Amino acid sequence: MKKIFIAIGALTMFACQETPKKDYVTLSGKITDQNSDSIIIRSRKYSKTIKVNADGTFSDTLKVEAGLYNFYDGGESSTIFLKNGYDLNMSLDTKAFDETIAYTGEGSENNNFLAEKSLTEEKLLDQDFSSMDLETLDATFKNIETELTTFYNSKQGLDSIITTSASKSLSPMLEGNKKYYANNIILKQEMTGKPSPVFVDYANADGSTTSLESLKGKYVYIDVWATWCAPCKAEIPALKALEKEYHDKNITFVSVSVDDDRTHGGSWDKAKADWLAMVTEEKLGGVQVMSPEGWQSDFVRDYKVNGIPRFILIDPAGNIVDPSAPRPSDSKLKELFTSLSI
Structure with a gap:
């Protein structure tokens, strides 16, 4: 026993x-x-x-x-x-x-929250902020902060790492977005309708040179980009499709690379080689030119480009239609083209 x-x-x-x-x-x-x-x-x-x-x-x-x-x-x-x-x-x-x-x-509860969080933020930030005035922009972002805070607080039982991260990142994320659109609003107020800054004899990927003045007579849609910029490269498929669709229309597509020696091992030759390689590999169309001094070129500085990609639309007379135009992937761009009878 x-x-x-x-x-x-x-x-x-x-x-x-x-x-x-x-x-x-x-x-x-x-x-x-x-x-x-x-x-x-x-x-x-x-x-x-x-x-x-x-x-x-x-x-x-x-x-x-x-x-x-x-x-x-x-x-x-x-x-x-x-x-x-x-x-x-x-x-x-x-x-x-x-x-x-x-x-x-x-682990699904935490991750389904992250998926829902991403969609909620995307929906709230998918607004035409650039067409607002600064006072309306500020009020709109305050409302977004309130909505997102309420959404975060409505979820219970999540890991503290997630809740802490969401709380800490909210204000910086919203402030960064608001600052970006506020700069766009000011830029549009200052530059829309005025003669565009120009670039002269920029090196073209085909071995020639191109000046902006030579493109007068058509609308000009400019993409300021760089080979190392992930958001820039994400727009390439939409830009190529756009160029194909509007190939016979009254518009020229120009891509201005701001690749420079700082991001290419301290070598301008390598910067140019990397740019040419991507133009070839991606079979980029339109007019492909390289800014000779990267970010420091007068054309880039005159447009106050401090983040890329930046898209610019100029009319046939050489005046600025939009100094911070919609991206190729944004449906608002085609709406703009239609309104201009392009």
């Missing part, structure tokens, strides 16, 4: 022991219309590439510090929260990337 008692006691002790928490994340999922054969999970201190199968499925384990990471599928990216012990499954369709990201499994 004693032996049986001891055995039962030992069994009871074993049964009461807590199952060890796994010290890694299991991440799996399926991507519809995948952009690449792999995805990347990364932060400043961590990076891991995960293979995506031909049917869009993927699965791997990651040993991480609890925190926010960037999920990149080769075309777009999203924020994901990872913590060792999670068994997380995600699904998305690249044709509606942000709108279709969804999570199941352990």
Whole structure:
């Protein structure tokens, strides 16, 4: 009887022991219309590439510090929260990337919040701020801050890393956006309708030179960009499609590269070589020119370009229609073209 008692006691002790928490994340999922054969999970201190199968499925384990990471599928990216012990499954369709990201499994609550947060912020910030006056802009951003704060506070049970990050980043994010649009409003007030600053004999990718004056007689849509600028490169497909659609219209498309030696190993020759290589590799159309002094060129400084991409629209007489025009991917650009009978 004693032996049986001891055995039962030992069994009871074993049964009461807590199952060890796994010290890694299991991440799996399926991507519809995948952009690449792999995805990347990364932060400043961590990076891991995960293979995506031909049917869009993927699965791997990651040993991480609890925190926010960037999920990149080769075309777009999203924020994901990872913590060792999670068994997380995600699904998305690249044709509606942000709108279709969804999570199941352990850790899904935190990550579904991040997906909803991204959509909510995007919706609230998708307004025609540049057409407002400064007073209306300020009031609009105060309302956005109130709405987002209410949204964040309505979610309970989230990891403190997420709630702390959302709270800390809100004001800087909104202030950065408001400052950008305030500068646009002031820029439009100061420059719209006035003669455009010009560039003279900028090096053309075909070996010739181009001056802005030589393009008078048509509208000119200018893209100020650089080969190292991710948002600039994200606009390339839309810009190429736009150039094709308006090829026979009363408009010329010009891309002005501000690549310089500072971002190309201290060498202007390398900056130019990298620019020419991308023009060739991406089969960029329109007029491709390079600003001879990068950001410091008079044309760039006269337009007060302090962030790229920047898009500029000039009329056939050489006057400024919009010193900070909509991007190629923005439907408002075609609406503007239509209003001008382009």
